[in-house]
Amino acid sequence: MHVPALNALTQADPELAALIEGEAGRQHDTLRMIASENYVSQAVLEATGTVLTNKYSEGYAGKRYYEGQRFIDPIEELAVARARALFGVDHANVQPYSGSPANLAVYMALAKPGDTVMGMALPMGGHLTHGWSVSATGAWFRPVRYTVRQSDGRIDFDEVRDIALRERPKIIFSGGTAIPRTIDFPRFAEIAREVGAVLVADIAHIAGLIAGGAHPSPVGHAEIISTTTHKTLRGPRGAMLMSDEQHAKALDKAVFPGLQGGPHNHTTAGIAVALAEASTPSFSAYAHQIVANAKALAAALTDRGFDLVSGGTDNHLILLDLTTKNIGGKPAARALDRAGIETNYNTVPYDTRKPFDPSGVRLGTPALTTRGLTEAEMPQVAEWISRAVDAAIKDDEQSLDTIAGEVRDLLKSYPMPGWK
Numbered sequence: 001m002h003v004p005a006l007n008a009l010t011q012a013d014p015e016l017a018a019l020i021e022g023e024a025g026r027q028h029d030t031l032r033m034i035a036s037e038n039y040v041s042q043a044v045l046e047a048t049g050t051v052l053t054n055k056y057s058e059g060y061a062g063k064r065y066y067e068g069q070r071f072i073d074p075i076e077e078l079a080v081a082r083a084r085a086l087f088g089v090d091h092a093n094v095q096p097y098s099g100s101p102a103n104l105a106v107y108m109a110l111a112k113p114g115d116t117v118m119g120m121a122l123p124m125g126g127h128l129t130h131g132w133s134v135s136a137t138g139a140w141f142r143p144v145r146y147t148v149r150q151s152d153g154r155i156d157f158d159e160v161r162d163i164a165l166r167e168r169p170k171i172i173f174s175g176g177t178a179i180p181r182t183i184d185f186p187r188f189a190e191i192a193r194e195v196g197a198v199l200v201a202d203i204a205h206i207a208g209l210i211a212g213g214a215h216p217s218p219v220g221h222a223e224i225i226s227t228t229t230h231k232t233l234r235g236p237r238g239a240m241l242m243s244d245e246q247h248a249k250a251l252d253k254a255v256f257p258g259l260q261g262g263p264h265n266h267t268t269a270g271i272a273v274a275l276a277e278a279s280t281p282s283f284s285a286y287a288h289q290i291v292a293n294a295k296a297l298a299a300a301l302t303d304r305g306f307d308l309v310s311g312g313t314d315n316h317l318i319l320l321d322l323t324t325k326n327i328g329g330k331p332a333a334r335a336l337d338r339a340g341i342e343t344n345y346n347t348v349p350y351d352t353r354k355p356f357d358p359s360g361v362r363l364g365t366p367a368l369t370t371r372g373l374t375e376a377e378m379p380q381v382a383e384w385i386s387r388a389v390d391a392a393i394k395d396d397e398q399s400l401d402t403i404a405g406e407v408r409d410l411l412k413s414y415p416m417p418g419w420k
């Protein structure tokens with residue numbers, strides 16, 4: 001059952017309450033391995049489900065356009081102070097509605113339509129908002145893109161530098177959504193400085209690892225840091241922009257009034273809670289356990305004959321290249337889901353298949369680490385993944401259902417915040 005209990009909702013709208021209960025049960029019974037997902041704590045759930053959702057607060061603390069802010073201002077100030085302390089930055093803005101609008105605010109603060117911007121190509125592991133053509137950021141600016149080397153799946157900094165010197169972008173984005181390796185922020189910063197670009201570190205995926213000391217920080221290298229709050233950082237769906245003093249004003253103006261109206265105060269409160277949680281020793285242990293689990297899983301999958309892009313992982317995610325298994329990423333991901341293992345199909349660098357039916361599956365360990373799984377369980381997880389992929393190739397749905405039962409049995413011993 002969902003916790004807190006959905007008593008009033010069940011009375012008022014039983015159809016919707018049943019759907020939410022269903023989702024809670026699904027999250028409990030599934031090995032959730034989508035690399036961008038997690039389970040927030042009971043405390044974060046409570047903060048985001050409060051009357052703060054009733055309040056309008058356009059502006060910033062002390063400079064609002066609506067009355068009645070005597071509790072809202074300190075809530076937002078708490079979130080900002082905690083973000084500054086946790087990441088060691090001069091400035092933080094906790095109002096962006098999510099990662100994509102946060103990135104749009106970066107463009108608005110630093111560039112004009114038509115300006116050259118640089119990011120990692122989407123099929124190589126970059127994000128849509130780093131200038132991919134179907135995104136507003138690719139349509140309204142002039143994007144140039146770097147890749148990874150075909151030989152080892154790593155960023156080729158000679159290529160990054162060559163493109164930057166030739167194209168002179170205003171902004172360089174580092175970071176992405178399917179990068180299994182440590183991001184070399186100092187190297188990016190060196191190139192950005194050489195060409196006079198502003199370096200943005202989009203740490204949406206790895207913010208929790210950075211907060212916990214399990215990935216090097218971009219602070220002191222990237223002038224601007226963009227992050228979501230709901231991935232490894234384990235907060236509510238939202239985002240933050242952080243920066244040095246020099247860029248603070250432009251970023252704040254771009255978020256409000258540039259792109260947004262009133263901030264989502266219930267989300268701000270949830271972010272404040274998550275930031276406090278992320279500053280504890282137990283969160284640092286969590287961040288390191290995410291990486292230990294991913295490395296153990298990568299080793300076990302390699303032993304079972306899987307190809308991993310870049311040959312392994314340094315962080316929370318693994319990108320499987322299924323080319324040699326003779327199955328596409330999409331049917332594999334669908335079979336895994338039936339087997340109680342939730343993933344997403346994903347392009348791999350230099351994919352020979354189409355984006356809607358690519359060769360890869362992306363796996364992540366943040367959510368299962370929150371449930372309490374450790375390295376000891378990773379060989380079993382790899383065995384299930386391997387059996388499910390084999391079953392998918394043979395169209396053996398019965399085996400998939402058997403695995404789903406085994407997954408459910410294991411997860412009974414690992415509590416989930418938000419469900420009892």
Ligand SMILES: *Cc1c(COP(=O)(O)O)cnc(C)c1O
Pocket residue numbers: 036098099100101103127129175176177202203204205228238
């Ligand atoms: C998830 C993500 C985003 C976008 O976040 P949304 O909240 O989905 O808009 C931006 N950049 C990177 C690198 C991401 O991983």
